[in-house]
Amino acid sequence: MIHLYTGNGKGKTTAALGLALRAVGDGKRVFMIQFIKGPWPSGEDKSHTVFGENFVLVKGGKGFVGILNDTLPRSEHEEAARKTLERAEIEIEIGKWDIVILDEVNVACDLKLISVRDVIDVVGRFSERDPEQDLSLRGSEATEVMPKADQPLADNPRFVFGSPRPDPPAGGSGLAMTNKKPELIILTGRGAPKEFYEIADLITEMREIKHYYNEGQVAKRGVEF
Numbered sequence: 754m755i756h757l758y759t760g761n762g763k764g765k766t767t768a769a770l771g772l773a774l775r776a777v778g779d780g781k782r783v784f785m786i787q788f789i790k791g792p793w794p795s796g797e798d799k800s801h802t803v804f805g806e807n808f809v810l811v812k813g814g815k816g817f818v819g820i821l822n823d824t825l826p827r828s829e830h831e832e833a834a835r836k837t838l839e840r841a842e843i844e845i846e847i848g849k850w851d852i853v854i855l856d857e858v859n860v861a862c863d864l865k866l867i868s869v870r871d872v873i874d875v876v877g878r879f880s881e882r883d884p885e886q887d888l889s890l891r892g893s894e895a896t897e898v899m900p901k902a903d904q905p906l907a908d909n910p911r912f913v914f915g916s917p918r919p920d921p922p923a924g925g926s927g928l929a930m931t932n933k934k935p936e937l938i939i940l941t942g943r944g945a946p947k948e949f950y951e952i953a954d955l956i957t958e959m960r961e962i963k964h965y966y967n968e969g970q971v972a973k974r975g976v977e978f
Contacts, residue, residue, distance in 0.1 A: 754937050755876065755953045759859055759945035762959030769854045769939050770797055777808050781851035781936070784844050788837050788861040788942075789814040813837030814857070818864055834866035842875045848933035853879075859942030859949065869946045877952065879934050 756772075758765040773783040785801070791814040801810040815833045817823045838858075845853055855872070862869050940949055950956060 754955070756937060756939045756955045756957075757859075757945055757949050757953035758939065758941045758957050758959070759943055759949075760958035760960050761943050762961035763964065764959045765941040765943070766856050768957065768959075769856060769941050772939070773808055773852065773854065776852050777804050782806070782849060783808045783852045783854065784850040785810045785854040785856055786837055786841050786844070787812045787814060787856040788834055788866075789816070789818065789857040791816045791833070811840065813840060814861075818866070830864075831866045834861045837861075838867055838871060838875060845875065845879045845935060845938075850935055852937045852939065853935045854939040854941065857942040858940050859945040861942070862946050862949075863942075863944035869948050872940075873948060873952065876938050876940070879938070 758768050769785070773785060776783055785808070787810070791812050793816060797810060798812070801808045813833060813836060815825055815830050818827070818830045838855075841853065841855055844850060855876075858867075858872060861867050862872060940953070
């Protein structure tokens with residue numbers, strides 16, 4: 754199943770974190786990886802550690818792109834987004850997680866740091882939905898090679914982008930693949946591409962009615978971040 758949280762209002766990441774809190778309380782395991790977000794500390798950076806291995810959060814971004822005094826070349830943001838998606842794919846393939854959250858992936862696609870098709874290649878193969886049926890995405894030059902269940906992750910062939918598999922994340926070497934798929938994959942961020950609307954099972958749009966930010970107030974620690 755795929756959930757899509759988008760729109761210009763506050764609450765997309767917050768909704769994903771709320772679902773994660775509920776899921777962990779029910780004995781499920783959650784992996785959350787954040788695109789775009791990087792150096793700026795957020796409250797969830799600390800709070801997720803309370804749950805140990807049942808809720809893991811990884812930041813893969815380099816921060817704001819092209820705004821608020823961003824001085825990094827665009828190529829660094831693109832590389833960070835690509836590596837973040839690759840890390841997400843590896844974690845999904847391990848078969849360890851019940852829920853996987855790709856936070857701000859919609860924004861990464863909207864900014865064209867990564868392609869919509871690459872995200873769908875990852876999400877579609879590990880969800881119950883078949884994006885080929887929803888989007889008529891047949892004709893990709895990539896060819897999937899299914900790994901053996903007992904084959905170590907580091908030795909498994911790779912599918913997405915047609916490039917060699919990256920090294921597994923720290924602590925992941927030697928983990929065997931399983932046939933388990935996440936029960937739920939969540940995509941968050943404003944500016945979701947129309948293709949995500951077509952493959953999602955649940956879509957929630959947060960619409961801004963009123964926000965104190967528009968009156969000159971800054972983001973509040975523990976509320977916005």
